[in-house]
Amino acid sequence: MTKPYDLLTLGEILLRLSPSPEERLSSGDFFRKSVGGAELNVAAGASLLGLRTGILSKIPDNALGEYVQNQIQLRGVDTRYLALDPLRSARLGIYYYEYGSSPRKPQVVYDRLHTSARSMTLSDFPESVYSSARCFHTSGITLALSEDCRALSIEMIRRFKEQGALISFDVNYRSNLWSGEEARYWIEQILPLVDIFFCSEDTARLTFHKEGDAREILKSFTEDYPISIVAASQRIVHSPKCHSFGSLLYQASTDTFYQENPYEKIEVLDRIGTGDAFVAGTLYGLLAHSMDCQYAQRIGNAASALKHSVPGDLPISRLREVETLIAEHTGSASGEMVR
Amino acid sequence: MTKPYDLLTLGEILLRLSPSPEERLSSGDFFRKSVGGAELNVAAGASLLGLRTGILSKIPDNALGEYVQNQIQLRGVDTRYLALDPLRSARLGIYYYEYGSSPRKPQVVYDRLHTSARSMTLSDFPESVYSSARCFHTSGITLALSEDCRALSIEMIRRFKEQGALISFDVNYRSNLWSGEEARYWIEQILPLVDIFFCSEDTARLTFHKEGDAREILKSFTEDYPISIVAASQRIVHSPKCHSFGSLLYQASTDTFYQENPYEKIEVLDRIGTGDAFVAGTLYGLLAHSMDCQYAQRIGNAASALKHSVPGDLPISRLREVETLIAEHTGSASGEMVR
Amino acid sequence: MTKPYDLLTLGEILLRLSPSPEERLSSGDFFRKSVGGAELNVAAGASLLGLRTGILSKIPDNALGEYVQNQIQLRGVDTRYLALDPLRSARLGIYYYEYGSSPRKPQVVYDRLHTSARSMTLSDFPESVYSSARCFHTSGITLALSEDCRALSIEMIRRFKEQGALISFDVNYRSNLWSGEEARYWIEQILPLVDIFFCSEDTARLTFHKEGDAREILKSFTEDYPISIVAASQRIVHSPKCHSFGSLLYQASTDTFYQENPYEKIEVLDRIGTGDAFVAGTLYGLLAHSMDCQYAQRIGNAASALKHSVPGDLPISRLREVETLIAEHTGSASGEMVR
Amino acid sequence: MTKPYDLLTLGEILLRLSPSPEERLSSGDFFRKSVGGAELNVAAGASLLGLRTGILSKIPDNALGEYVQNQIQLRGVDTRYLALDPLRSARLGIYYYEYGSSPRKPQVVYDRLHTSARSMTLSDFPESVYSSARCFHTSGITLALSEDCRALSIEMIRRFKEQGALISFDVNYRSNLWSGEEARYWIEQILPLVDIFFCSEDTARLTFHKEGDAREILKSFTEDYPISIVAASQRIVHSPKCHSFGSLLYQASTDTFYQENPYEKIEVLDRIGTGDAFVAGTLYGLLAHSMDCQYAQRIGNAASALKHSVPGDLPISRLREVETLIAEHTGSASGEMVR
């Protein structure tokens, strides 16, 4: 019997408020409003590509909550599992984002304490959710948000795993939410349950004290835990508005590394969410193409490269656009595959 | 020796986020950003008219705090007594405002818990502040925000009074902040210290259980407490976009009521802050014209009538504009003065 | 066994391009873009209120088609049954709408020939669709678009009826699409299958040659055909920007007329789609509340009244907002019910 | 032999800078830019209706001058006779216009001294111009601008008259440019040459000391001078955003008054230029329809009524739109014609 969702993700949804690229937080008369959040970005990206996805979160039961629902639905992500917080103290987390212009750096102001999402518990979600998805994804951000969120994440991972779902986890380390030590401790609690693991090389070194080259590091995770696939995005920042993006992916069962030529000289309009677009593309590739790692990586890289060109956190590329870019990209310079 | 400020006000400053008049909170891509807050509105309105004013409040020490400072300075209000909250948990209260269009009502979503302003205490302000102003103004909103704010308000009123300042107080009852019973209890604690008292007829009836006609009610406050002047704005809502606005003012020392012809058929673009504009104009008139009640009322009414025509909380009329309107208004139909 | 949809509607989806309310088609640098279409409006309105809805239509398989899909998903309407036209000649119908300002009338320029929707046939939709909905709705516009659309509409009505769905039909007469004579001829072919019939009094007189007062006219349809419920919106245009809106509804089984006090002095920002919002609200009321005609009418009237306040074709009110308005409306003046 | 222009007008062209209708000159970040000027408005309005028109003026030979040329060309007015001022001191006059919102009045700030137009002299225009037009129009504004402009106007009127052109003149009295006494003195110098004379009843009384009712006043001008047609617009200001507009027209040769029912309850978005639209429409009617006064008045009234609905000085209605409105207007209530 088919499960109704290919992918469910758990995480906080934030309102993002940004002045226009030429304005500043401290001036101007307008904010552009949009929604974001690492796990929502993944669900939205995967939905646009073709997966049946949904988001598990908690939002205020007011007009801002309606805005969030509208924006999520627009991307085809199911909102059935959005818990609505009826309290008068219910609040939606906010982050204010100011674009940079060299030498001025981008600037973020967070206002995400006391949010409805931080108070999520198991009782906010029906028991039936755990058997309804082929894959469950969350990230270190959810673990770090609050004790409630951490307990919820760990228990959900366990329940989804029990019901046969693949478990996908992105470390997504944020030093403003917790220390590296805390991150390592709690993530190590769940790694025995994780199937698909996203962790950048830098984080692996700094948080998990890994050593060696990138390939050694990725492989080591699969040696310590029963992880099937480890993926690390690889970014070179030539300048704030010009990056290169690629990734390294390791599949334990075949002991194979995957790495195609990176996308060079990407014009960076907005880098927020480009890592999540990579996760979304990779999960789409794996779940829609029988865990084909090469295809998954290509989709992940291309989806991320495209995300750089649009403002906001959320991906906006459907499969046709991604596959067209891959054809152009691999046409001129085919990626390598190394055993 | 002259005090450096004519008027200092105490109160929370909020970020106001509004979609364009034709859009809704749950849709659209932009919020217009501005600042507001009952006591700031009063200080800004009085500053534009010509008083030397300042605001006592607490805001986050970040880019949003800078935005607030810029907007306050623009109106000529001194920002020296804005305490900056350095904590990472510092936050600026927000209110989301959606314009109405009959039969759809305007809609407000508050997100003003856990703010820096709610944690204001005496230690946030220098001792010198109390001797630096001719008049101190605050409102029931500040009393209602938190225990810290209430304690602060009451103690500040006492200290300013000791230093010879006039005390101005606007009831500004908000049922979403406290009950009528609470409001009455706490306001009665400070009424013995109040010189200029703003209270609408409705609030006087519902919160203070006053009876009789408007004149009897206003006068009764001066019989119960040593209040010099009591003022009540008077509004008729013909339709959401068409109001009439006037006021009734009573001076105890001369036992005189003041009431001019109201402004009829005001086109209402944004009614938020129109009551504060009335307070600002009245205080300007009293403080700049030796407590001339008739002049004060005319300025208050005209400043409020003009405020209806601009979006946002803050008044925008300088003295010339207000006096020009008064000349037109009184030219055609002179107000009555009744002993 | 539950059917997956409460309501499926069939109709063309148009791109709507409008200058800002103060600009004209022949000037200005921008068009506001949105989507509309009578039957989409109905599905979207019913979805926002709480029904599980979907739309049957055909759109180009290109970026404009993606735009349409995004906008439909945003309102929670299922896009599974949107046929994608892969031809290079595929096109999305357009209508250009210029707001009026008395004495200048609103102006519409249609560009809706040769569209993908006009070529819809049975083969564009899976056989399973007919058993998947509790109610099927379309309008005279679809009958009038093309021979293909007419044949499709009639056959679909038959198949849905066979599978036990209620059939809802809105005459929606448009003189620029067909003559009154044609309209009457073809609509009379399907009236034997219709359960819920929407027809304004004017159209009933002019197109169906009905006579008598409004009640006699509505009732006569149920005497000629096995129609359960007939509804007619009732609008008074006080001025281009001020209307009153109410409706008359007749239920044959109980021989009861329903008519509540109309919404008076509605501020009209955009009247397009207000009739569809009435249909959407009425269908929601009937389908979600066991054919409760009084409730359905109240929802229909209120949903329509609210729609006048937002630009674009599509309703934007969720159930809470509609019910809040009804409470205010009926609080002051309760509607009448007449047998 | 046909003259190449039906109508040439002489006058200053101004840059108009306006904040959005809800903003003020002293706030906001944007000005809407457009061009205007009484005589340009007349030429543009007549061109849109179908006359071959041109404008005589002087503008700076820089990017702002190019802007002016573009905007004039857009309306189909010939720019061949625009003298370009090559001096570094060349400047374009500006007027800043702030919309009102009751009780706040609209506000104008003029910055039109030292302009290129004020220095226009005969040598700026080729001798051939005088024989190239069927009608020449200017207004009292041009007479009032400067001594150069006054001398130029008077001489041009003489030369055009000599070459057989009809002379049209609109008093357009502006108290900020000259006194009533000056206006009367200079206008009386040219009245012996005028064929079509536009003068409001108020101006006739105050400036020309006319007495009697409107009809007597209009007729008296034709008794004092060899004027063929006198026209006066008639406006009732119900409120700043609601006017009625009509006119009274007198033809001396037939001793006939023309007066149709006024346009009632016009929604006033921008009243600037509505008088010029009336002049433009009337001149179109006379010049294109063999001096048919009834037709001319209907076009003039309708063109003016329509102008109220668009921002800016310039008319935007083509003949079809004007005639459609006339059909609606006269359909319901036909105007009167009185001998």
Added chain:
Amino acid sequence: MTKPYDLLTLGEILLRLSPSPEERLSSGDFFRKSVGGAELNVAAGASLLGLRTGILSKIPDNALGEYVQNQIQLRGVDTRYLALDPLRSARLGIYYYEYGSSPRKPQVVYDRLHTSARSMTLSDFPESVYSSARCFHTSGITLALSEDCRALSIEMIRRFKEQGALISFDVNYRSNLWSGEEARYWIEQILPLVDIFFCSEDTARLTFHKEGDAREILKSFTEDYPISIVAASQRIVHSPKCHSFGSLLYQASTDTFYQENPYEKIEVLDRIGTGDAFVAGTLYGLLAHSMDCQYAQRIGNAASALKHSVPGDLPISRLREVETLIAEHTGSASGEMVR
């Protein structure tokens, strides 16, 4: 006797709808509207530079047609020969243009079937047109649009030639309109009549099967046909937002090649219409300066380089701006001339 036009062009005029550079066709709420079309772009560019130009085309007789007329007049192009299509099925072709951002490519969606322009025939234009212009220009796009357009183009070329006009033709090959084989067949029918021929090196190779280097290719056309001047633009795409632009021009009578240093590192805001700006500049140079090829090329190159900096299809540079750029450009590095 002087002909009234220096240049008449024949071609379809399209409405161009673009989201802002950061938005996508499938998202956002606004389209920027403008007009374009290869032959209109040429007429507009030449008009701004100083030629007396007009456009031959057919547009709907509705508000969109008025928009088109306004935009054309703004650029000084005569609209006398715009046929107005009165049919209800009249439509204006549209193209939707989405800007790219590397690695995302620009995207175009065409909606230009069934347009009024495709149905143009000889009877839409007066016989007098053929003797009224010194030069007639059209492009391969017009030949490719429809059989009607092809027949019209060929016949017009013949009639203009008979009346002594120079014939200018730009191949402008578009693979989405016809095949290379078709293009070659039909263009070869008209080449015996062409005086000035624009064809890129790539098109010459792919469509006309030319071989050799660029100079050999250009010269060969003049050997096969009685063409006087052949011009090819030369573009290097360093990146989507950085191009170099120059050209090669060959004059048969003097057997001379012209090639100046290209414009390097042009910031590309919008490349659409830059080829047409080159044609416009070249034709201006030839027609206004007695077929001076060096001058014509410099104007063509500079006009094209400048066009890259403005959004939309239409050039916006007047002669002064172009000549100033040429002075800067040739000052630092003078072009070469080779016999």
Added chain:
Amino acid sequence: MTKPYDLLTLGEILLRLSPSPEERLSSGDFFRKSVGGAELNVAAGASLLGLRTGILSKIPDNALGEYVQNQIQLRGVDTRYLALDPLRSARLGIYYYEYGSSPRKPQVVYDRLHTSARSMTLSDFPESVYSSARCFHTSGITLALSEDCRALSIEMIRRFKEQGALISFDVNYRSNLWSGEEARYWIEQILPLVDIFFCSEDTARLTFHKEGDAREILKSFTEDYPISIVAASQRIVHSPKCHSFGSLLYQASTDTFYQENPYEKIEVLDRIGTGDAFVAGTLYGLLAHSMDCQYAQRIGNAASALKHSVPGDLPISRLREVETLIAEHTGSASGEMVR
């Protein structure tokens, strides 16, 4: 006793009107409005960094003057010494600024003759002003504006000097205001009074006929006059949108040159006012840090580098932002100090 101002500056304030970066002066419908002026820019930049500043100027006493006051107050600059011009001929100077896009250069149109500021005289300012500031700053632009302004500048410099203020002067040579010869003559009159002198190397060579390398030039000024500090900004224009910025500073008392590594590859959004931001930062550093030249230069360079990233003339960086950038800048590559 402390003086109330750290810095007072004297200069004209202009209204700046700019189309959006992609538009042109001759097209588009909007101007972005802002204020600027070399000396205002300096006062505003220094105020944001922490100095108590004020501006001496003269503006019209109308709504545009209010706009100017609001914008100045927003930056915390005191407006007490703004003389208000009550004449009807009062006018605010304007400059129109069009952004460039290679190869199209930025374009400026000045409209700054006959302004209120040009008529400033001593009587516009109270005698008390001269003893109220620690430092007085003006520039060559004020000297060049008019004879009135020149006489005023020279006399003010003398009076401030007498009262013990430091005199700061920026040559700011503008060839459109005066000749190099005039500039040299008048500036040499005041150099005996100047303490802090800003002059670029190019201007020193061309206007003051200096020879030798940059260091020799700067030092020579201190040999000819009793100047304490000479500063020259140093800019490399890699392309219109990419500059490098640094400076050279010489302190006579210690015979020391200061020069840190320049800021490389600055993204240039708007270069107007970046020189003034350098002056503002340098003056802040000197006045707030006991004439510490190294600190002053770092603040000056960083403040200027940051200014490039925001539109408009006025700096927008507070001290924290500037110091954060310095920390990043000096962290990677420390500047040199050379005796």
